[in-house]
Amino acid sequence: MAQDSVQQEPSTAPATRARDLLPTVVPALVVGVAASLLLVGVSRAAEELQDVLWQNLPDALGVGGYSVLWMFVMLVATGIAVGLVVWKVPGHAGPDPATTGLEAPVLPPVVLPGLLLATAVMLAGGPSLGPENPIIAVNVSLAVLLGTRAFPRTQEHGWVALAEAATIGALFGTPVAAALVISEALTGRQVRGQLWDSLFAPLVAAGAGALTVSLVSRPSFDLDLPPFGRPGWADLLSSLAVASAGALLGLCAVYAFPYVHGAFRRLRHPLLMLPAGGVVLGALAALGGHLTLFKGLDEITVLAADPGGWSAGQFATMTVVKLAALLVAASCGFRGGRIFPAVFVGTALGLCAHALVPGVHPAVGVSAGVLGVLLAITRQGWVSLFVAAFLVASPGILALLCIASLPAWLLVTGRPLMQLRPDGTSAR
Template identity: 45%
Template sequence: MSIASEQEVPSVRLLLHLSVPAIIVGVISAAGLFLVDEAAHLVEEFLWVLLPGLLHVSPDSGWWIFAVLGFTGFAIGLVVTFAKGHGGRDSATVELIAPPMQLSAVPGLVVVTALGLGAGVSLGPESAIIAINTAVLVALVNRFWPRMGAELVVMLSVAGTIGALFGTPVAAVLVLTGVVAAAKSGGVLWDRLFLPLLSASTASMAMVFLGGQLLRAPMVPPVDSPLLAMLPAAVLVACLAGLVGLSGSALFQPLHGAFRRLKRPLLYTTLGGLVLGVLGALGGPLTLFKGSTQMVELVGRAGEFTAWQLAYIVATKLAALLVAGTAGFRGGRIFPAVFIGVAVGLMCHAVIPQVPLGLAIACGALGAVLAVCRDGWIALFIAVVVAGDIKLLPLLCFVVLPVWLLVARAPEMIVHVPEKPDSGGRHAL
């Protein structure tokens, strides 16, 4: 019987025994994220620094952005069409926590993920990296610790990867608390979270040791205004960002279906790359990539943009996220959603300067992330990280409630398809 079986409550001795593989899972999760991120940096340096320098062109020019993204769509289409495993599952159809894919699909998914991240495709690394780490770790742990079972290994690898992505195990525990609470299993909650937290903590420390950094926080002054007086404005900003996210969610499935009418991945990823190239040329470098570094730059230059210019950036980035997410590219939607939410917050701050900058971007990030991922814990966590001000937490805990009522029953930014049986014999979670 595996530790993941429905009614088994892990003993202290068993938890200590499985701590060793949990630590190993955390280290490997961080290493996997770091290696893919470094590969993406190499692609980025080649496409946006070395190659333009050799050709004596400006990497910020519209035609270069168009050419890079168009070529990237074609290259990813080739991998998705011809590589074994077809570059993993379609990211538009995958939740953060999904059944492990075949190990043979990992190389193709690594290639398309590094290409997309490095070329400036508007998707984050989270879902692709989780899929890569999960496939590798399920194969590895099942070989040496078969008693753990696939379900527990998936949870540990998800925890480790999220811990590495955000640089803290808190994010992983917040995400997995809902999963554990929803599971039909006995035992104390922290018995169930012990090993995932150990994996996430190890991965976070390993990522710090490796020097990786995925989610960056902009420098904003602390909020000194009375928080109670700011409550209506905070709810307004968060709900507006939530509506922006919901507009994307409403278009997500129809756009996915429109691209799939082309039937061949090479055709719809190439078309998607060309559309992304046009959007990137129109929106400029700030609207490219996953959005973490660009978010910091946008906040730092907030005074340079009018509300209309920020609205244009929001619309361009949202369109880029929708195209990238539905045209066969691989990656997650959380990081671009953070950028969009922060831009909405900056837009509201430009219209109503009385709303503190830190509060505006925190509420914007909260609303957009909640609309896109439907996880209140991760939305709250990211909002506090973006603002860098723990004093906002009580206010944000209230603000998340009306936003949840707004988004809870609305369409999600995911395409639900029937799960196909895994030819490798792995069962769904």
């Protein structure tokens, strides 16, 4: 009798049939390929414009491309250009970027051209933001617009999930990141059938997006850090300390975010806020050097290629300057995401720890630093862990990161997000 009383009742949730999942494959493939091509197109256009602005033009003028003067001029000019787009282009390049995150709103079609233009100009001009938030927003909006027209009986949230998964898969070059984000988003929601039934179509879209990017472009994350073998007790201690330090450092930006955003909002007009942000970013670039410009992915490969090439003080300066540049760029109205520059902050922090204490392995320092900073900035546990581990690509590092994430998560959980409500207060 006692044994019968503890037996669990079989699940009554109906299983999803294969014939119900198969019709989602083709739409998911189409969304995956289209979303990744849009990302690649915007990124390549920004790279071409970046070459003109930072190489061809200063060479023609006889000015150093990364001289203090040119960095200051370009960042202010980028602020003016993006300010004009936000002011004059229909749709005003979407909502205040400080109020948006990876879960993008569905925007009206009139907003999308201006948002893409503002994003491309920002990426080329040097502010410390990545393409993720605006590109996800554009892909989500296009998928909902075209998908619901082509299939009127389908629901909007299905197209949103496909577009988000496809773009995240393309951004990180693997569908694993998209699966982690979606599974985290499904936490607390009622899921019909098995979890993999809900993930099936988004995984198809993410796989198509990741494969398309790998075929037409180069991988986004490719650090060539010294190989890391079997972890030891010193590595465990290092990972715990650096991840916690990264989380605390990231929280400094999180708590400052509403105040810095409010200061720029007092200027009221985009043609004042964005150039003012460009002035501050120019001053920060003069302090931190040209490696603290742009979204940061190309720059972290430079740092990782020579972990001993800078002193601890130089790494510390780049860490603080890049975090301040991320904070200012996200506050003054530039359209962009916060994940990629946060990866630079964590990388510089980890290499600073290695320079201070040579016993800290560069791979451990970088991965733990990225983990801690991303946990504070994004509050996306799985994404933070995935990106940190993906940078090193060593089986031995994953166990360290899983343990190091625990104290770092205790530091950030329940804290404000680096995202604001429309009234300017911190979201939680």
